[in-house]
Amino acid sequence: MSSTARSAPPVGPGLLPLLARLRDRDGDVFTVPGAGLHVADPALAKAVLANAGGDFAEHSDFFATATGFLAPRQAQQRIAREARDLLAAYTAAHAADLPRLVGTHLAPGAAMPDAANRLLHEHLGPALLGPATAPAVRAVVAEVVTHAVLAGARQRRGRLRRALLRHRAYAALAAETTRRRADPAHDPADLLDVVALALPDGYDPADAVDVFLSLLFATVGSTGFLLSWTLYLVGRHPDQAGAPPAALVREALRLWPVAWLFGRPVARAHDLGPVRVEPGQTVHVCAYLAHRHPGHWPEPDGFRPDRWRDGPHGAFLPFGFGAHACTGAAVATGLAADVVALVLASYDVAVLDDGGQPQVGPALAPPPHRVRLTPRSGERR
């Protein structure tokens, strides 16, 4: 998802209730004034994303660059696969670090969701940029986390300062990419290598940076928001804290899909459910509404981790669907579930200073709040 975080227009907290009202009034394919067609029906959403008939332009925000999309598709697929494998191996090898990170970033209390993003950054930092990386490059990426990845970070900084940071980050990462490609024979040691070594000759260095930043947003941003949403919901529903951590994570992703809106440009005129669409239009698949569709989910707005007892659900698309579906899904959910399991094994979770409203931007982040982790005395059910 991640680069969605850089390309879509900013939106406010009133948008989600507005979308739900329009869906209730106009049905599963509806128009948002000024923002185009939206799809709320899960089956139709999957058909759009699967794009079997080629009705939509080939598209994934993840590989979006300033000038279009990273090409060719084989390079995208290689990056998607190798990034997944590198992260899976890295998280398996470093799982023993997680208890310390919970102690450093979350206990006994923390400002969320930022603390979850910081935890992920410390944990996965060496997988993003390994020890051989110049310290100046690591430092500028840390600045990007602070000023662009954290929820609401962009609104806290002026346009000029953001543009200057962007310029420095692109220059440092592009130079580092060139350095990595000087020895194309080595196996990727970190995610920047994964990108650098998969690029075709004659690539645009800015494209390499765009894709690396997508990986940064996915690992530190999206996965951090997922962890934070899960702890937030457990804190608000302490009676559910005994549910399996994987079910808690899934239910958090259902109610609050971090990647909640996917745009697909129409390539050919066709009927989308009851609506005729034409080239030039963009159709927005709304995972948020699909995940709360009353025809597919009993008690759609309730936090009910037990609904996952019977396994996967066909109306669940937090990681997209089809050829462009997220390759990091298992790593992201596994990591969030591991941290949640560690927290719940030792602490009761409470939510304080609840900001109340989700932070709705291109990614869906929890309201600003604090978590309080109190050591538990007895065994959990």
Ligand code: HEM
């Ligand atoms: C909670 C965390 C994450 C969420 C919610 C998420 C969500 C998504 C979504 C919705 C898509 C499809 C976008 C589209 O169809 O336009 C996607 C694509 C992708 N994601 Fe993730 N993602 C997450 C974490 C990760 C991680 C950790 C990785 C690292 C490997 C990753 C790698 C990718 C890649 C490479 C694609 C593009 C696949 C393709 O186009 O072939 N994601 N992600």
